[in-house]
Amino acid sequence: MWLRVLGSAAGGGSPQWNCGCPVCTAVRSGEGVARTQSSVAVSADRRTWYLINASPDVRTQIEAFPGLHPHGGRTSPLAGVLLTDAELDHTLGLLLLREARALRLYSTPAVHKTLCDGTGVLRTLERYCPVEWTAVVGGTDVPLGEGLSCRAFAVPTTKRARFGSGADDGRVVGYRLTDERSGGKLGYLPGVQALTPAVREQIEGCACLLIDGTCWSDDELVRLGLAGKTSREMGHQPVGGPDGTLAQLPSLNARRVIFVHLNNTNPILLDDSPERRAVVEAGAEVAVDGLEVEV
Structure with missing residues (x-):
C-alpha cells in the first residue's frame, strides 16, 4: 500500500493569504516551505488511487503528482x-x-447529509456529473478494490457544526486503511x-499513523491574537504540552507517526x-507536500 501526501497544511494553507504571523512571514521570505491544504492519495498498486478529502487545492495537487495524471483521453487513475x-x-475540491x-x-x-442539505456542495456537483455514493459505517471494513479496504471510525468532537444540528453520529471520522494481501x-x-x-x-497496530498536527499549543491562535478559540475548541488536540499528542506517542504503538493538517501558525512548520x-x-515526523509512504 502506498500513500502520497498531496497537501499537508490545514485550511488556508501555509502561508495563509491573509496571515502575517511569524510562520507565514518566514515561509514568504524563503525560510520555510509552502504547503497546500490537507489531502492524501492512497493506492494498493500505484495504478488506481483514492483521495482522502478533496481540498480547494486539488487541481494543483493532482498536477504535482504524476500518479494521478490521465494515461490517455480522459481516463483518470482516480x-x-x-x-x-x-x-x-x-470538500470544496469536489467541485473542481x-x-x-x-x-x-x-x-x-451524516457527512453526506451535510453536503446535500447544509453546504449544498453535493447538490451542485450533481448538476455536473453523476455521484455514486457509498456509505461508510463506523467499524465496518469497506472494500475499495485491488486488495485495499478502509474502515471509518468515529472521532468524538464538541466543535460547533456550521451546518445542521451536528447531532448525527459520524460527523467526523478517521480512517484505517488495510492492504488485504500483506495485512499492513x-x-x-x-x-x-x-x-x-x-x-x-x-x-x-498501524504501521504508520498520520495524525492531527493543527496547533502546537492549545492557546496558539488566541495568544497570537488571530482567533478567540483554543485548538481543542476548534476540534484539534494540540501537539505540545503535558497532555498533547507528542506526550502520548509512546502509548500509541505506531511504528511511524507523521503530523499532518498543520495550521499556518504552528512553529513545527x-x-x-x-x-x-x-x-x-520524539521520533515523529512533520509532513510536507509530496511525502510518500509505503506500508
Missing part, C-alpha cells in the same frame, strides 16, 4: 474520494472534479480533539524551531 468530514477545506464522467464518494450518512495497516486522522480509548483502539526539534527527538 477511483474515488473518501471524506473525513464535511468541512469546506476538505466536476469534469469526471462519474465520481465515487465514500462518507458517513495505515491510519489517517487529520482531526482529533482527544485520543479517547475508542479512537486508540482503531489506530492500534519551521525546520529550525525548538518545537520541530521536539517532534524529531
Whole structure:
C-alpha cells in the first residue's frame, strides 16, 4: 500500500493569504516551505488511487503528482474520494472534479447529509456529473478494490457544526486503511480533539499513523491574537504540552507517526524551531507536500 501526501497544511494553507504571523512571514521570505491544504492519495498498486478529502487545492495537487495524471483521453487513475468530514477545506475540491464522467464518494450518512442539505456542495456537483455514493459505517471494513479496504471510525468532537444540528453520529471520522494481501495497516486522522480509548483502539497496530498536527499549543491562535478559540475548541488536540499528542506517542504503538493538517501558525512548520526539534527527538515526523509512504 502506498500513500502520497498531496497537501499537508490545514485550511488556508501555509502561508495563509491573509496571515502575517511569524510562520507565514518566514515561509514568504524563503525560510520555510509552502504547503497546500490537507489531502492524501492512497493506492494498493500505484495504478488506481483514492483521495482522502478533496481540498480547494486539488487541481494543483493532482498536477504535482504524476500518479494521478490521465494515461490517455480522459481516463483518470482516480477511483474515488473518501471524506473525513464535511468541512469546506476538505470538500470544496469536489467541485473542481466536476469534469469526471462519474465520481465515487465514500462518507458517513451524516457527512453526506451535510453536503446535500447544509453546504449544498453535493447538490451542485450533481448538476455536473453523476455521484455514486457509498456509505461508510463506523467499524465496518469497506472494500475499495485491488486488495485495499478502509474502515471509518468515529472521532468524538464538541466543535460547533456550521451546518445542521451536528447531532448525527459520524460527523467526523478517521480512517484505517488495510492492504488485504500483506495485512499492513495505515491510519489517517487529520482531526482529533482527544485520543479517547475508542479512537486508540482503531489506530492500534498501524504501521504508520498520520495524525492531527493543527496547533502546537492549545492557546496558539488566541495568544497570537488571530482567533478567540483554543485548538481543542476548534476540534484539534494540540501537539505540545503535558497532555498533547507528542506526550502520548509512546502509548500509541505506531511504528511511524507523521503530523499532518498543520495550521499556518504552528512553529513545527519551521525546520529550525525548538518545537520541530521536539517532534524529531520524539521520533515523529512533520509532513510536507509530496511525502510518500509505503506500508
